[in-house]
Amino acid sequence: GVSFSNVLTTVNGTLLINSGKLVVINPTKRLTVNGTITNNAGSAGLVIQSDATGTGSLIANSSVVNATVERYITGNRWHFISSPVSGAVSGMFAGKYLQKFDEPTNTYSDITTLTEPLVPLKGFSLWGDAAGFTSQFTGTLNTGNISQNLTRSVSPGEGWNLVGNPYPCAIDWDAAGWTKTNINNAIYIERNGSWATYISGVGTLGGTQYIATGQGFMVNVATNPGTLGISDAAKLHRPTTTYFKNTNSGSLVRLEVSGNDFTDEAIVRFMPEATTEFDGQYDAHKLFGYIDESAQIYTLGSTPLTINSTVPGTREIPMGIRANTAGTYTIAATELAEMPVLTLEDSKTGIFT
Numbered sequence: 001g002v003s004f005s006n007v008l009t010t011v012n013g014t015l016l017i018n019s020g021k022l023v024v025i026n027p028t029k030r031l032t033v034n035g036t037i038t039n040n041a042g043s044a045g046l047v048i049q050s051d052a053t054g055t056g057s058l059i060a061n062s063s064v065v066n067a068t069v070e071r072y073i074t075g076n077r078w079h080f081i082s083s084p085v086s087g088a089v090s091g092m093f094a095g096k097y098l099q100k101f102d103e104p105t106n107t108y109s110d111i112t113t114l115t116e117p118l119v120p121l122k123g124f125s126l127w128g129d130a131a132g133f134t135s136q137f138t139g140t141l142n143t144g145n146i147s148q149n150l151t152r153s154v155s156p157g158e159g160w161n162l163v164g165n166p167y168p169c170a171i172d173w174d175a176a177g178w179t180k181t182n183i184n185n186a187i188y189i190e191r192n193g194s195w196a197t198y199i200s201g202v203g204t205l206g207g208t209q210y211i212a213t214g215q216g217f218m219v220n221v222a223t224n225p226g227t228l229g230i231s232d233a234a235k236l237h238r239p240t241t242t243y244f245k246n247t248n249s250g251s252l253v254r255l256e257v258s259g260n261d262f263t264d265e266a267i268v269r270f271m272p273e274a275t276t277e278f279d280g281q282y283d284a285h286k287l288f289g290y291i292d293e294s295a296q297i298y299t300l301g302s303t304p305l306t307i308n309s310t311v312p313g314t315r316e317i318p319m320g321i322r323a324n325t326a327g328t329y330t331i332a333a334t335e336l337a338e339m340p341v342l343t344l345e346d347s348k349t350g351i352f353t
Contacts, residue, residue: 008237014038015060017045024049025056027072030169030237033060043068043138048168048213050134055213057169057237058141065141069168071214075132078125080190080216082164083118085139090116092135097127101162103221104153121148121230123162123216125190137214142166147179147229152221163228164216170238173198173209177233182226184280186307187211188218193291194264197306199284202252204265204306210238218287222280251312251338255297257321259329262294267307268317274309278302282309292324297331319344 003024010032017023017039025031025048039046043066048056050070058067069084090098091114099108100116101123108125118124120142126135146166152159165171173187186199189207198207211217219228252269266286274282278301286304288296299308300318308317323329333342344353 008032011035017041019045021045022047025058027051027056028054030057031059032237033058033062037062037065039065039067042066050214057213059169059235059237060141061143061232062141063143065143066139067141067168069137069141069213071135071137073126073128073133073135075128075130077128077192078190079128080123080162080164080218081126081135081214082123082166082216083120083137083139083142084166084168084213085137085141086120087139088118088137090114090118092118092137093126096129099125101125101160103151103159103161104157106156106158106160119148120166121146121163121228123164123218125162125216135214141168143232145229145231147227150183150219150221150226150228152182152224152226159221159224159226161219161221161226161228162216163219165211165213166230167235168213169235170213171211171230171234172236173211173234174201175234175236177231177235179227179229181228182221182223183228184220184222184285185282186220186280186284188284188287189215190218193262193294194289194296195287195306197284197287199307200282200309202267202269202307204254204267204284205263210236212238220280220285252335253333253337253339253342254335255319256332256334257295257297257329258332259295259323259327260293260325262291264289264294264296265306265334266297266299266319268299269307269309270312270314271309272312274311276310276314278305279309283307288322293327295321295323295329297321 046067150161196205196207250271284307286298298304
C-alpha cells in the first residue's frame with residue numbers, strides 16, 4: 001500500500017492502482033492527479049481518510065474512480081453532511097439519526113428507509129452519537145458539472161434549501177465555476193446551536209468561503225425557481241477547513257453577545273455597493289439558533305440580518321437581542337475596522353456606551 005503523507009503531492013501522469021493494492025490519503029494531506037486515475041482495486045483500494053484534525057483531499061478529473069471517502073463526525077451535535085460519491089444511500093447511517101430538509105414546509109424529517117439516495121450536491125442533517133464516529137462514503141467519486149434545482153415556495157416555505165459539497169476536496173464559494181440562478185449569495189452552516197454565516201468577504205462565527213469535504217450548507221432562493229450548479233473550477237485543497245478568518249471588506253463593526261458559555265455575532269459593514277434595504281449580494285439573513293441558553297444578536301429592519309451591509313454615512317442601525325433564558329449577557333465590539341468611534345444605545349434604559 002501507498003500512503004501519501006506529504007502535505008501536498010502532485011502526480012502529473014497516470015495514477016494506477018493495481019488489484020489488491022491500496023492508496024491512502026491521510027487526514028490533512030493533499031493529492032492532485034493531473035493525469036488519469038485507473039483504480040483496479042475498487043473502492044477499498046483508494047481511501048481518503050478523516051479524523052478530528054481534518055480530512056484528506058483529492059483533486060482529479062477522471063470521470064469514473066471508485067473510492068472510499070471518510071468524514072469524522074463529532075458526538076452529541078447535529079452536522080450538515082453531503083456525499084462526495086455517487087451511489088451512496090441512507091443505509092450507510094443505519095442506527096444513526098439522518099434527516100432531510102423540505103423547503104415547502106420549512107421542516108426536517110427523519111429518513112427511515114435504507115435506500116434513500118444521498119444525491120450529489122444535496123445536503124442532509126446527521127446527529128453525531130455520544131462517542132462520535134467516522135462515516136465512510138463508498139462509490140464513484142463525483143467530478144465535473146453537477147447541478148440541483150432549488151425552490152422558493154409560498155409560505156411557510158421561505159426559500160431555504162439544504163445543499164452540500166459534492167467533491168472529495170474543499171470548494172470555494174467565491175470561485176469561478178458556480179451557477180447561482182435566483183440564489184442569494186450567503187451560505188449558512190449550523191454550528192453548535194447557532195449559524196456560521198458567510199457572504200462576500202466577511203463571515204460570522206467562523207463562517208468562511210471555503211466549504212469542506214462532506215459539508216452541507218444552507219442557501220436561500222430569492223425567486224422561484226432557483227438553480228445551483230458547480231464545476232471543477234470551484235475545487236481547491238483546503239483539507240483542514242473546519243466543518244462549518246474572513247477577509248475584511250471595508251469599514252465594519254463586529255458585535256458579539258455572550259453568556260452561558262455560548263456566543264453569537266452580528267456584523268454591520270459600510271460599503272458603497274450596498275443599499276439601505278436587503279441586498280442578496282451583500283446581506284445575510286439571521287437564522288436563529290435552537291438552544292435557549294444561547295442569546296442571539298442581529299440587526300432590525302424589514303428582515304433580521306446577521307450581516308448587514310449598508311451605505312457609508314449611515315448614522316444609526318437598530319439592533320436586537322433574543323434571549324430565551326434568564327441570565328447575564330455581555331455585548332462586546334470584538335472588531336472595529338476603519339471605525340473611529342461607535343456608540344451603543346440601550347433603548348430601554350437610555351444608557352449610551
